Amino acid sequence: MNRFLKLAIVGLVASCGGGGNYKAPRNLENACMLAAERPAYMRAMQQTERRWGIPIHVQMATIHQESKFIGDARTPHRYALGIIPVGRQSSAFGYSQALDGTWDEYRKKTGNRGARRDNIRDATDFMGWYMNDSTRILGISKLDAASQYLAYHEGRSGFNRGSHRAKPWLMTVASKVNARSELYRMQLATCGR
Numbered sequence: 001m002n003r004f005l006k007l008a009i010v011g012l013v014a015s016c017g018g019g020g021n022y023k024a025p026r027n028l029e030n031a032c033m034l035a036a037e038r039p040a041y042m043r044a045m046q047q048t049e050r051r052w053g054i055p056i057h058v059q060m061a062t063i064h065q066e067s068k069f070i071g072d073a074r075t076p077h078r079y080a081l082g083i084i085p086v087g088r089q090s091s092a093f094g095y096s097q098a099l100d101g102t103w104d105e106y107r108k109k110t111g112n113r114g115a116r117r118d119n120i121r122d123a124t125d126f127m128g129w130y131m132n133d134s135t136r137i138l139g140i141s142k143l144d145a146a147s148q149y150l151a152y153h154e155g156r157s158g159f160n161r162g163s164h165r166a167k168p169w170l171m172t173v174a175s176k177v178n179a180r181s182e183l184y185r186m187q188l189a190t191c192g193r
Contacts (some may be wrong), residue, residue, distance in 0.1 A: 022071035032191030052128030061181035095123035145181035
């Protein structure tokens with residue numbers, strides 16, 4: 001085989017399987033269509049539900065809010081003087097938008113040291129671990145998507161202090177997460193997840 005043909009084959013193979021599929025699914029409004037398009041997402045969320053008890057519809061609504069199911073999602077850049085990039089708004093990354101420190105705590109406490117935020121299975125497991133602890137520590141129901149989201153967004157100590165109450169925009173977001181969770185719950189009941 002000549003050198004050019006070998007390089008072309010290597011390039012073709014690399015483009016087929018190398019990185020992850022980080023693009024959002026086509027239809028984020030329908031849980032059944034999302035599950036059909038990305039069965040690996042559904043398997044990951046089912047595994048998280050079995051392990052941590054966090055319902056699939058709560059996971060889906062939170063991931064929708066955090067990353068729109070984009071695996072390599074990042075927060076926007078911050079700019080000095082409106083034009084000079086000075087870094088991102090936070091270290092949040094991946095499907096779950098987990099911060100560096102919280103992700104490191106998850107990996108240490110669960111022993112999942114190789115976990116990656118751009119891996120749907122790891123991201124949903126992280127979310128289940130975090131929300132399960134929010135239930136254990138704060139008494140938030142695993143079915144309460146709005147309160148779980150607020151504790152997820154503000155951190156457990158922020159939620160406990162009530163920091164979310166001073167942020168009307170965040171309360172609106174949590175209400176939307178709750179509504180989406182309920183929509184997904186009803187849809188999942190009809191598609192035989």
